[in-house]
């Protein structure tokens with residue numbers, strides 16, 4: 001295959017970043033079509049980037065047989081349906097996380113993916129493609145910290161992004177804090193510890209932003225997870241981080257510890273002024289994971305060209321959804337929940 005022709009659905013906060021990567025930063029890839037339900041977004045993208053086809057209907061985009069692959073960056077509630085339709089129409093598919101918001105749809109889509117083994121399917125767990133996280137994984141595989149048995153994760157969105165989040169959450173149901181936000185950490189925990197989750201207890205509340213409670217969601221939440229082999233996970237997720245976007249991971253093993261992002265530095269600059277010596281913090285996901293978003297899309301396009309499947313599988317999507325859903329259920333009921341396996 002000379003050039004992989006891609007159509008993207010969803011041109012919002014993340015969709016635009018993916019679209020720009022596909023259009024301008026990846027050799028052997030052409031962004032041939034854009035789709036969103038908002039006509040102005042589609043027109044602007046088509047004009048600004050010189051895209052051949054533009055759609056406000058996803059089904060119409062799927063009728064375009066010039067395309068090889070569909071890239072899904074629509075709200076989470078549409079992922080499963082759109083993945084299924086694209087695979088059944090013969091396309092390779094990349095979908096943003098989470099795979100699904102409910103176990104039934106995630107399991108159904110797993111069956112569809114497994115029926116189309118010749119088509120590439122990839123899920124957007126981009127942290128696995130972040131250089132620091134990939135390095136930590138390599139260290140674990142080399143035995144540097146012995147057997148990893150505990151993971152501690154902070155996934156905190158900046159307080160100043162709260163208005164953007166409220167808009168995102170009001171436009172479409174996101175699945176709530178654990179399925180929308182903590183899901184990246186839940187996936188990393190499975191990846192680093194190399195075991196599956198068994199039981200979850202999650203608590204949380206809305207402390208700085210009570211309006212989040214009106215969405216029946218937690219602004220800040222904590223989950224304690226028991227994994228197979230008695231391994232442990234502690235997860236803190238939140239939307240009210242005063243100092244910026246704080247993504248921190250600690251993996252403790254029998255012979256050592258790894259930490260990623262302990263201070264969520266924006267870059268290597270220290271500002272010395274009347275406040276002291278200041279290391280500014282990362283602003284948000286687009287800044288912190290810029291390289292990872294590009295690397296995951298490069299991997300998807302390489303997989304299509306080389307006729308192979310990526311390391312992030314539909315099973316990773318199902319198992320992380322099961323764990324995220326168990327956290328949500330525990331938060332909502334106050335009960336200890338057994339993770340569906």
Ligand code: NAI
Nearest residue numbers: 010011012013014015036037038073074075076096097098
């Ligand atoms: P957004 O709300 O900013 O954008 C959604 C886009 O989808 C808009 O262009 C909207 O017009 C379009 N859309 C809505 N309904 C549609 C439909 N039925 N058919 C076609 N297009 C439709 O959302 P955002 O923040 O860009 O998130 C999109 C997805 O990306 C979500 O699933 C979210 O979980 C995921 N995400 C992943 C991140 C990561 O770090 N991997 C970070 C941020 C979001």
